[in-house]
Amino acid sequence: MNQLERNMTLGAYNKVAVIGLGYVGLPLAVAFAKHYQVVGYDIDKSRVQELNLFNDETLEIDTDELKDVILAPGGPEGANGLMFTDDLAQIAGCTIFIVTVPTPIDQFKQPNLEPLKSASKQIGTVLKKGDIVIYESTVYPGCTEEDCVPVLESHSGLVFNTDFFVGYSPERINPGDKSRKVEEIVKITSGSTSEVAALVDDLYAKVIVAGTYSAPNIKVAEAAKVIENAQRDINIAFVNEIAKICNKLEISTQEVLKAAGTKWNFQPYKPGLAGGHCIGVDPYYLALKAKEEGYYPGLILAARRLNESMAEHIAAEVVKKMIKKGSLVKGARLLMLGITFKENCTDSRNSKIVEVIAYLAEYGIEVTTYDPWANPEKVKDEFGLTILTKLPEEQFDAIVVGVAHEVFLEINYPSLMKENTIIYDVKGLLPFEVDGQL
Ligand SMILES: NC(=O)c1ccc[n+]([C@@H]2O[C@H](COP(=O)([O-])OP(=O)(O)OC[C@H]3O[C@@H](n4cnc5c(N)ncnc54)[C@H](O)[C@@H]3O)[C@@H](O)[C@H]2O)c1
Incomplete structure (x- = not known):
């Protein structure tokens, strides 16, 4: 019996660390804490401090909900619930590590994998045989296995898919949208072996009321997320172009869209500034990967250029x-x-x-x-x-x-x-x- 099977038999995959407690990590940690023993870890001391005072500056989780899930220090051993820390040693006892750190772009609009690599390095130092690291940050297809796994291996001294395993489960929440909480959005899951894929899927299925979708492999799950946002970016770029034309013609874009929207298959997008850290960023991740593979993603980059010009x-x-x-x-x-x-x-x-x-x-x-x-x-x-x-x-x-x-x-x-x-x-x-x- 290998360590993975031993852990499964012992029910050891109930100790979950969430790495990065921002817009994505905190709601996820709170949702998981209702079913598992969760340690929320962040390198930002002030973020950990405010959460320990039941205050979430992002306004995703209210004080009462935090009070309900946070375990008092030294609280009941082995109970489900959540604790926050900036001390890496506190996540060492976990068997599941979920990574929700930022994936920004640099000044040249190139993916900046530093937060992802540094989180992988930190996890590598505490990784044990049988552990599973699940990435949720938005990346390009291939990033988990090609960029993160080598960091985990070199800092743990463990062998991928023999000693430790990985999964990828993209986050789809829309911060500020109280009508679609993390539990209410279907979650794509995946794993580095079929056994791990099933385990990762079970892990999320317990938390996500809307259900899970098990993707055939990690690359598919990574690609699915990044194309969701690239598709949105392209649709917004189209109506932004229409807005520029309508502005020249001195007719109301809103009225044109309203009239066109009376057709059953006209897509209801609105013009605007496609900013933020998802729509305005993720297409560059996909574009980089495409270019590395020798394909120039003309449509994706044209949409980005159009939206950047608004x-x-x-x-x-x-x-x-x-x-x-x-x-x-x-x-x-x-x-x-x-x-x-x-x-x-x-x-x-x-x-x-x-x-x-x-x-x-x-x-x-x-x-x-x-x-x-x-x-x-x-x-x-x-x-x-x-x-x-x-x-x-x-x-x-x-x-x-x-x-x-x-x-x-x-x-x-x-x-x-x-x-x-x-x-x-x-x-x-x-x-x-x-x-x-x-
Ligand atoms: N916010 C969204 O709308 C949204 C939606 C879906 C997916 N995503 C993706 O989820 C990921 C996280 O986004 P976010 O908006 O939650 O980011 P965020 O900036 O709100 O939070 C990230 C947190 O990670 C912490 N952090 C950074 N490096 C760390 C490390 N090495 N160890 C521990 N903590 C570390 C930061 O201090 C911060 O608190 C990104 O890849 C993003 O693209 C975001």
């Missing part, structure tokens, strides 16, 4: 509207509503509004940004921008509704406006007529 387009449209209404552009004061990468969410990573602000500044426009959802310190750290979390009491020459936060519907717009003030509503949030929309 910030400059919006800034230019705003300026045109201002000139048309008789505003002096240089030195004009503009109120930007929203900085996060999407509506009703705290996440400002890879926000394209920042680019719109930079383009507006090139025209000599002074921008004041208001976002009650965003964390001002994080925005300052990441972009060097100061934002307000309280609505300013002054009049502006232009107002741009950059993000469709619902709270922006409650603003008294006339009180912020001068005679010539233009309103540009990027996503078409406002229920009244404005000067411009995508």
Whole structure:
């Protein structure tokens, strides 16, 4: 009997470590804690500290839910539940390691595998015979076995698929969306051998109410996730191109889409800034792999280029509207509503509004940004921008509704406006007529 079979017989695969407690890792750790003994590990001490105080800054899990699953220190030995730590030694007793660390791109839009490799290195130092490492981070097909497994092997001294095993189960949650929690979304699972694939599938099946889908191998599971996001990016690029054409024709894109949407097979996408750390990032992972294999992914990269051009387009449209209404552009004061990468969410990573602000500044426009959802310190750290979390009491020459936060519907717009003030509503949030929309 090998160690895998021994562990299965002993029911030892009930000690789970979740590595990386962000938007993906925390909800997953909480869901698993209802069925397994879970240790949530993060290198960010302040994140671990806030979670131990029952406070989740990402607003994915509320205080009561955290109180329900967190085990008191020294709590009942062997009980299901969750503890948080930044001490690697605390995950050494686990048999399942689930990796949910970031997979960003660098300044040249190339995949940056550093967080994934450093998490693999850390796991390698505590890995034992029979352990299983499951990656959830979004990657290109082949990454788990070609890039992560060698790191696990070299730091553990163990042999892949003899001593330890891997799996891949992509995360599909949509942070901020309370109607589709992790347990309610079908989960793709996979494993490095058929025995491990079945074990990984069973592990998730206990947690995921919506059910699981066992992919035939790891590469298929990796590819499935990355194409889901590339498909979305391409669809958004199409309507963004339509928006550019409609803007030239001076007809309303929203009205065109509404009319076209009356046909049964017209896909309902909306134009916008495809920012954030998924749609605006993942297609580059797929594109890199395709190019390595000698295939140039023209459509995927054209969609990316089109979507990347929208910030400059919006800034230019705003300026045109201002000139048309008789505003002096240089030195004009503009109120930007929203900085996060999407509506009703705290996440400002890879926000394209920042680019719109930079383009507006090139025209000599002074921008004041208001976002009650965003964390001002994080925005300052990441972009060097100061934002307000309280609505300013002054009049502006232009107002741009950059993000469709619902709270922006409650603003008294006339009180912020001068005679010539233009309103540009990027996503078409406002229920009244404005000067411009995508
Ligand atoms: N957020 C989403 O909408 C979403 C949805 C589906 C999939 N994903 C994918 O899931 C992965 C994680 O995304 P996220 O949004 O949760 O990221 P995040 O930045 O919110 O969280 C990542 C966490 O990992 C921690 N971390 C980084 N390196 C670590 C290490 N070596 N050891 C331990 N902890 C480490 C960070 O401190 C952070 O708390 C990414 O690959 C992303 O593409 C994200």
